[in-house]
């Protein structure tokens with residue numbers, strides 16, 4: 001009897017000692033499926049990402065939140081599709097930042113925090129400046145380093161970055177195209193420093209890498225310097241390869257810490273390629289080699305389907321190529337399931353847990369996927385149920401219907417012969433869109449457009465002046481304080 005009690009005690013303590021799994025979501029800004037070797041790229045080198053694919057699973061139908069930066073990451077962060085999410089477009093706010101996440105929104109940062117995870121976000125935030133409810137430091141994160149504002153993140157040689165909400169001056173940078181400190185170097189350094197300090201605790205790391213988003217600026221063309229390409233093409237390729245080597249360093253650090261078998265990495269892009277197939281970058285790198293139609297800001301598959309890899313040695317099957325569809329808003333319930341946490345009050349999600357899919361099973365059954373995107377002068381929507389896809393490509397445009405099973409390139413609009421499916425799409429659009437005065441169905445108000453323009457005007461003025469926020473500290477001082 002005593003032996004049994006002892007055995008149970010050992011068993012119980014053994015279970016308690018197994019640390020909850022860590023979660024790393026790496027979001028590369030504007031990277032396309034076709035940029036990665038494992039998706040067929042032939043000119044740009046991505047050996048470390050290809051290795052993640054070989055050691056993990058590569059998804060052919062991983063969908064983003066929607067097809068520009070802020071709402072796509074907000075969908076991941078809230079577990080909501082764009083019809084329910086409080087951020088449904090890039091909504092610029094002066095002087096710095098974007099429309100903030102409301103205080104009551106339950107974020108993945110908060111869910112992880114409530115489960116006792118260390119939480120860090122590095123790179124680009126875009127969901128609210130520090131003096132708003134959307135600050136990363138008020139939405140569950142212990143550490144922030146990088147660009148709070150998306151407009152600021154257009155420069156790779158900015159005059160400043162933020163360590164938490166503390167500005168750090170980068171002397172020698174002009175905020176436009178040249179300088180001494182390449183922002184990604186400092187962001188990567190801070191991320192690795194944080195990981196080494198927190199890697200033995202359970203942790204959630206959101207690594208929002210700004211590369212290869214425009215502008216195409218890099219400190220070193222590296223292996224591409226002698227290629228017979230334009231400087232923009234060389235810079236783009238070098239940016240993608242820098243994402244690859246920085247992800248490689250992250251993976252090496254997990255191995256050094258001995259936590260690689262207890263860490264799920266999901267790597268993805270936040271929206272499809274930014275380039276048309278006939279553009280300077282598109283025509284050289286042929287990012288649309290997957291045959292999908294459309295790119296960033298659109299509602300066709302080329303805009304919505306991302307490069308998507310999952311890696312968790314011993315749990316996610318190695319070398320699997322998975323067809324089943326999933327979307328960013330599934331990652332919240334996935335985390336909730338594998339961490340075993342009871343989510344805080346106010347938690348809701350449109351997603352489905354991907355745990356069994358990640359482990360080698362089938363993609364979850366669901367009624368449909370839904371997307372919307374609010375732009376300054378436009379508004380698009382899409383839905384997918386089974387293999388049917390509905391697209392409303394712009395304000396006032398009729399709904400188009402495609403059969404993805406036979407026509408993944410969305411070339412044959414079936415709307416006129418399948419009015420029943422047009423009707424079904426209309427019903428999905430209606431029930432999926434929650435009314436929100438920030439996101440009107442008939443486009444932005446004059447006042448919203450004015451605020452957006454004002455925000456850009458301030459950004460351009462600050463760039464011209466080489467503006468640095470008052471109270472900025474030096475890089476050396478930042479390193480001392482962390």
Ligand SMILES: [Ca+2]
Nearest residue numbers: 029030069270
């Ligand atoms: Ca983006």
